[in-house]
Amino acid sequence: MFAEYTASELTSIFAMQGFAGLILFSVFVLMALGLAIIFGQMGVINMAHGEFMILGAYVTYLVSHLFADYMPESLYNSYFLIAMVLAFFVAGALGAFVEWAMIRHLYKRPLDTLLATWGLSLIMQQTYRTVFGAREVGVVLPDWLMGSVQLTDMIEIPINGIFVMILTVVITIGVAIMMQRSRLGKQTRAVVQNRPMAAAVGINTEKVDRLTFALGCGIAGIAGSAFTMIGSTGPTSGQLYIVDTFLVVVFGGAASLLGTVASAFTISQAQSTMEFFLSGSMAKVLTLLTVVGILMLRPEGLFTLKIRR
Template identity: 65%
Template structure:
């Protein structure tokens, strides 16, 4: 095998890792907002991702049946719908369940785990136990070949662009919007935020719902690289928590860096060993680094 062939294979594995990076980053962003900013351990976060994935499937099926002429245009609208529907379910979940469990992390873990199992059963009863895949637009199919022997999938480039857009939007909203100011004030000192007139309960609800909505967008991105089943989201929840913990809880920059590192390590190592061994290697590296730096890569600086 020549050097050029090895180089092209390494590049393609790297781009394959970017697709995984995109899904992990979107999942991690939602968790970083919910877990890092609010201290809620949301074990049902993967199911909000599944809501987004099934939304894309439903839009695909309805468009194909009733408006086949719009098949090339439905996908961006379905992504927006995935965010809105997951956001709505997140808002409802916070109002019905989460708001009663703040400052009780173990209770939130058990409650959201039970919610996760219940949502999986709803998916199974509604869509069936088998995995489903949407019909993607033609412009998402195929690959881009910048040089001979190097094929980069177009859907991976689209998902990466979507992830960068969402990440930039979250960072802009967190540091430049009224919502972001309220979130940061609530995290810094809830009592003082209440005293200045900030409705911290409403801020909590909106923050939780936005985190769930971002998970819905992660589900939309996931449909371009895999099929969707009732337990698809639960397969990513551990990796998403690893991303947040490894990057440093509450640090969005750490979430981006850890998602990229985990995805690339796993993707490139899968070329040289089996998938399970690549996963073990990735986990060993994370555990080793966390033993050296338990606060994560980019720990938030808090004045005590």
């Protein structure tokens, strides 16, 4: 299958597909980060995670319209930063509410959490459809995100892609530092590793649970906000990604952030490289099959934390 291409063409193809893979990788990482915190750390299955992401995307859409309608034109270029912060807080606040109203009653029944959050995702989807309509919406990018960088004759890289990738790196490092160094991160890990002892040394475990869940949802909101840079948003966009995202988290080893990043990289690169040579659906089938196959051989995932439960 490589015969009909010259060497330089092949290099370009791999570079371009590799880059497309990197954008997919960014989306996976941003979505999976929130899930890695909620599922990996707390063991809660949040099937509505995709919908929290879409919430962030809709917040960004609304903010961009507010800026376009009511703000001076010169400010439009900076709407994205405000939208992202707002998306984080809106999704986080909703997450905290959902944890309080629903999740906290179900910690002992993980399978039931799964069903309840699926119900939540249906309600959220229909809400989006009622409020924003069934059609997909997109935002107008600020000028500085338009266009692309020409590397060689054949390799061309869009600027919004680069921006999303830089954003991903910054957020990932931020989350990693926060989980390792901050008070909340330390408390979260303490609660995960040994809940009774964490409570015994004076950590308010319920509060930590709520903040952790809100944080995971907030990061999903940021992911959705970044998602508007590269694609349009519809009421069911979140559902498209949820299975992929869960596989990324499980494949990486649920409790390890590094594993999540590594598995997001593997899956996205495999998929986008194969997509060029096979049809898109076969590439996806092969990738998912490989992941499921590896998970059957190594259920604990790529990276594991050895902790006593």
